[in-house]
Amino acid sequence: MTVPARAGNRNVALIDLLDRVLAGGVVVSGEITLSIADVDLVQVSLRTLITSITALQPHHE
């Protein structure tokens, strides 16, 4: 296994990225997004993901 190339040319799976940008990173209260709690945000987004993927594969049970 070779060490993958660094930033710039990364082929990053969306689900792995969302694991990190929605559940990781420093949590500081933004003024405007104060009421979007971190947990809510993850749930909203994952619900979106699952809904979208199901919608894209109607024949796939």
Added chain:
Amino acid sequence: MNASEDRGVWLYAVMPEAGASALGGLTGVSAEHPRAVTAGTLVAVVGDVPLSSFGEEALRRNLEDLDWLATVARAHDTVIAALVERGPVAPVRLATVYHDDGSVRVAVEQRAADFERTLEHVSGRVEWGVKAFLQIEPEPARPVKSGEGAGAAYLARRRRALASSEERQWHAAEQASHIHAALSELAADACTHPPQSRALTDQDGPMVLNGAYLVDAERAEQFAETVDSCDRDSALLTVTLTGPWPPYSFSSLEEP
């Protein structure tokens, strides 16, 4: 630049002042050019974004739109990944928006000691992701036995299949925990994310490990080789490496 009424300030990351020069080449979540806001000895990397898309109500709506979310998540990550090239970076969680630079400065200065500690923790280190999946069981060879009733044979087969499936799950969980322990030994810090839903992965079997590891930059080869050998040595699991990632999973401001 002062934020006007219809603009907000999107926070990407916090880093030491020295790393944040010449941000001009970057492109942010709203196709804006990110800039630096100095907060004491730290710098917040921010972008000016329209509240028509990034205000609270608009964000709620847009976060339900997978294409929008994907584009913004990738842009957020691209900026942060570029910053990582310049020095230690504490990435900030997606969708942290302020009214103006002054509020960003206050928020960062209030947590300055925590940011400093986080930056020290991630300095010279890189996050790697390791996922392990249980391989789909090969179809068992059909037993050809005479003298046994078809119903009894079926039940016996079902019992064996069930027992072997439970046993596989158990072995898979045990192997995953050994792999996590072995990789944690090579890492300065380690944690696990919840397993991803099978519908969202590109693998047929269930995910049994979704780990993140903060590894010294000079140990990258060794880490990748170890992941590779975990994959080779296991007949039960498929083990994959992702990254390098900015240290998203290791940027909590809590005391480690």
